Amino acid sequence: MRNLIDILDFSTAEIDSLIEVAGDIIENPEKYRDVCHGKILGTLFFEPSTRTRLSFTSAMMSLGGQVLGFDNAASSSTAKGETVQDTIRMVSAYSDIIAMRHPKEGAPIAASRVATVPVINAGDGGHYHPTQTLTDLITIKRKSGRFDNLTVGICGDLKYGRTVHSLIAAMSRYENVKFVLIAPEELKLPDYVKEEFLGDGKCEYVETESLEDAIPSLDILYMTRIQAERFQDKDEYERLKDSYILELSKLKFAKPTLSILHPLPRVNEISVDVDDDPRAHYFEQAALGRYIRMALILMLLDTHGIDDKRTVGKEDATLECTNPHCLSLTERGIKKLFNNGKCVYCDQAGKKK
Numbered sequence: 140m141r142n143l144i145d146i147l148d149f150s151t152a153e154i155d156s157l158i159e160v161a162g163d164i165i166e167n168p169e170k171y172r173d174v175c176h177g178k179i180l181g182t183l184f185f186e187p188s189t190r191t192r193l194s195f196t197s198a199m200m201s202l203g204g205q206v207l208g209f210d211n212a213a214s215s216s217t218a219k220g221e222t223v224q225d226t227i228r229m230v231s232a233y234s235d236i237i238a239m240r241h242p243k244e245g246a247p248i249a250a251s252r253v254a255t256v257p258v259i260n261a262g263d264g265g266h267y268h269p270t271q272t273l274t275d276l277i278t279i280k281r282k283s284g285r286f287d288n289l290t291v292g293i294c295g296d297l298k299y300g301r302t303v304h305s306l307i308a309a310m311s312r313y314e315n316v317k318f319v320l321i322a323p324e325e326l327k328l329p330d331y332v333k334e335e336f337l338g339d340g341k342c343e344y345v346e347t348e349s350l351e352d353a354i355p356s357l358d359i360l361y362m363t364r365i366q367a368e369r370f371q372d373k374d375e376y377e378r379l380k381d382s383y384i385l386e387l388s389k390l391k392f393a394k395p396t397l398s399i400l401h402p403l404p405r406v407n408e409i410s411v412d413v414d415d416d417p418r419a420h421y422f423e424q425a426a427l428g429r430y431i432r433m434a435l436i437l438m439l440l441d442t443h444g445i446d447d448k449r450t451v452g453k454e455d456a457t458l459e460c461t462n463p464h465c466l467s468l469t470e471r472g473i474k475k476l477f478n479n480g481k482c483v484y485c486d487q488a489g490k491k492k
């Protein structure tokens with residue numbers, strides 16, 4: 140049984156195949172109308188969502204399946220103290236596939252360890268958001284026609300932006316991709332992401348604080364929201380929240396072939412006057428999310444008997460994860476699993492207790 144926890148759970152060939160199936164669904168929706176008849180998707184959203192939850196719901200309904208779930212932790216037995224892993228054990232009994240979003244990093248891996256059905260990570264804290272990346276990738280393929288030889292600017296909250304971390308992981312696997320990381324000092328890309336995908340010549344990148352300087356070289360401009368909900372210090376959020384605002388005037392020196400993407404929701408970071416520019420693709424990007432999630436559901440429902448390729452890790456009770464947002468610090472009874480000193484749940488370093 141396969142899960143989608145991290146975009147690297149899928150090979151580039153598997154991603155190509157998902158994009159191809161999504162394209163076929165767009166062209167021939169009637170062919171897919173009943174293919175999930177009798178199947179149930181559980182949508183467990185412990186954090187707010189518009190696009191991800193509703194596009195998963197729409198995807199399963201468009202395949203002829205049904206959906207159950209909750210859209211906030213308060214309306215589930217989490218409010219009574221039930222653990223994530225017990226919740227998943229239960230929902231595994233009521234559904235054929237689960238999409239879950241959780242504020243704690245590593246929660247979907249913890250879920251997949253006890254689930255008896257495929258688990259899809261629909262966003263875990265500031266860690267990863269692989270189905271957003273599938274949405275980003277299908278948009279890039281349809282707009283730029285390729286993944287190789289692209290200069291990708293990523294602007295805004297690179298520290299807490301989980302969509303950023305998954306997109307870098309995915310795009311770093313293609314040939315001659317260059318990243319331009321545009322962020323204020325306080326919101327730079329975390330070291331664990333940089334070391335894993337960019338450092339030691341893995342992939343070319345530059346860091347800058349200037350959006351204006353970066354724009355002329357870009358093939359893709361991926362704008363992101365400053366993630367208010369992840370800041371411990373609200374004054375710091377207030378100071379940084381309007382660090383970048385993309386206005387039409389800033390696109391004067393951009394390539395005519397530029398694609399402007401955003402995982403959405405946006406707050407102030409893209410002015411509405413950009414929406415009518417032919418290079419603004421973010422609403423179409425969100426719409427494509429429905430079709431790529433349809434292709435994903437079909438793929439994962441067809442993986443019984445096929446092993447998940449993720450590392451299992453080793454239990455080490457002498458180590459503790461250093462990431463204060465990791466589920467392994469708060470979930471009762473969870474095994475403390477590490478791989479080469481890194482926490483298996485959230486990829487951050489462990490330390491001796």
Ligand code: CP
Nearest residue numbers: 188189190191402403
């Ligand atoms: N892009 C994204 O994850 O949007 P939602 O938070 O609305 O699901």
